[in-house]
Amino acid sequence: MDVTLGYEKNKKGNTRTDNKRSGHSPKNLKSQYGEFQINVPRDRNGEFEPKLIPKYQRDISGIEEKIISLYAQGMSTRDIYDQLQDLYGIELSADMASKITDKILPQAREWQTRPLDPVYPFVFMECIHYKVREDGKILSRAAYIVLGVTLDGYKDILSITVGANETSRFWLGMLNDLKNRGAEDVLFFCADGLPGFKEAIQAVFPQAGLQRCVGHMLRNSFKYVSYIDLEKFSSDFKAVYTAPNEAAALNVLEAMKEKWGKSTPMP
Numbered sequence: 162m163d164v165t166l167g168y169e170k171n172k173k174g175n176t177r178t179d180n181k182r183s184g185h186s187p188k189n190l191k192s193q194y195g196e197f198q199i200n201v202p203r204d205r206n207g208e209f210e211p212k213l214i215p216k217y218q219r220d221i222s223g224i225e226e227k228i229i230s231l232y233a234q235g236m237s238t239r240d241i242y243d244q245l246q247d248l249y250g251i252e253l254s255a256d257m258a259s260k261i262t263d264k265i266l267p268q269a270r271e272w273q274t275r276p277l278d279p280v281y282p283f284v285f286m287e288c289i290h291y292k293v294r295e296d297g298k299i300l301s302r303a304a305y306i307v308l309g310v311t312l313d314g315y316k317d318i319l320s321i322t323v324g325a326n327e328t329s330r331f332w333l334g335m336l337n338d339l340k341n342r343g344a345e346d347v348l349f350f351c352a353d354g355l356p357g358f359k360e361a362i363q364a365v366f367p368q369a370g371l372q373r374c375v376g377h378m379l380r381n382s383f384k385y386v387s388y389i390d391l392e393k394f395s396s397d398f399k400a401v402y403t404a405p406n407e408a409a410a411l412n413v414l415e416a417m418k419e420k421w422g423k424s425t426p427m428p
Contacts, residue, residue, distance in 0.1 A: 162202045164257050165209045180206045190214065212253050225261055228253075232262040277319060279345040283310040284319070286335075286352045287374075288327040303327045305335055309344075319344075329357030336365040353377040375402050394421060 163169050168176040185200035201211060210216070213224050224245070231241045238258040245253050285308040293302050305327070307320040319339060324331050332355070349370045350362050359371055379398065386394045397417055404410035 162204065162209055163260065164254065165204065180204050180208060188214075212257055228258055228261050229265055232258070233265075238262070273320065273322075274342065277309075277339060277342045277344045278311055279343060280312060280347075281309040281319075281344060282312065282348045284308070284339075284347045284350050285310075286332065286350060286358075290327070301326065305331060307335060307339065309347075327355060329355055329361045332358060333361040333364065336361060340365055354381070390421075397421070 162182065166176075166178055166180060166182070168174065168178075170182065181204065183203045183205045185202050187198055188201050189196060189198050199214070201214075203209065228241055228245070231244060232238070236244070238255040241258045242253055242255055287306050287308075289304045289306060291302060291304065292299050294300075303324050303326050305320070305322045305324060306318065309317050309319045311317055320335055322331075322335060347366050347369045349372055350366070351372045351374055352358050352362070353374050354377060362369060362371060379395070379402070382398065383391060383395055397420070400413045401410050401417070404413055
């Protein structure tokens with residue numbers, strides 16, 4: 162009804178229309194949760210055509226949940242419109258889809274600002290880069306993801322924030338956000354070698370340790386190896402990081418120098 166009339170209930174403002182709301186009509190429905198009654202709004206001119214539950218339909222299957230699910234998987238409101246029309250024969254405008262998906266925004270904001278535990282033994286910080294279409298242009302975006310391990314050993318996504326690109330300054334803002342939400346101490350951070358990352362962590366959590374991501378360290382080492390030898394070399398080199406202690410790792414490294422030192426520069 163909001164879309165049909167152009168304004169929400171009791172918020173007409175300066176909207177010009179000769180139509181208005183005219184009460185409700187009861188309607189019994191069958192759904193996956195059992196039978197229940199809804200009140201279908203009416204308008205004075207009889208122009209309102211319900212979309213989620215069309216006229217004469219009394220069997221529903223959670224269309225709102227399907228719309229939110231499609232939106233969460235990255236589909237645009239226009240794509241959702243096309244899918245619902247093909248699968249269910251429902252003509253749902255992009256404006257209507259936007260109003261439905263907007264319902265989850267307060268829940269998302271509540272999750273983003275929820276209080277955190279005072280102490281996390283481990284916190285992993287990583288950035289995922291992807292392409293998005295905005296105003297007809299393909300742009301690069303970075304999703305800053307913070308994953309914490311609780312004292313009980315459970316993994317918990319502490320924060321996800323989208324930015325233009327990965328910078329230590331942006332990470333500094335996210336670290337301050339963790340602090341403001343109640344995270345008083347972190348024993349170890351695991352992150353890549355982004356310039357300024359270490360300084361950003363020490364500025365907010367000065368007592369925390371920093372463990373460079375092994376995956377990033379391995380990739381940085383492999384850039385010195387020729388492509389022909391890469392597979393065999395990487396298989397040998399991983400044994401350094403899986404060694405049970407430092408002495409064993411040094412022994413593996415010495416053996417690799419004997420094997421690869423003459424043909425491949427050692428990292």
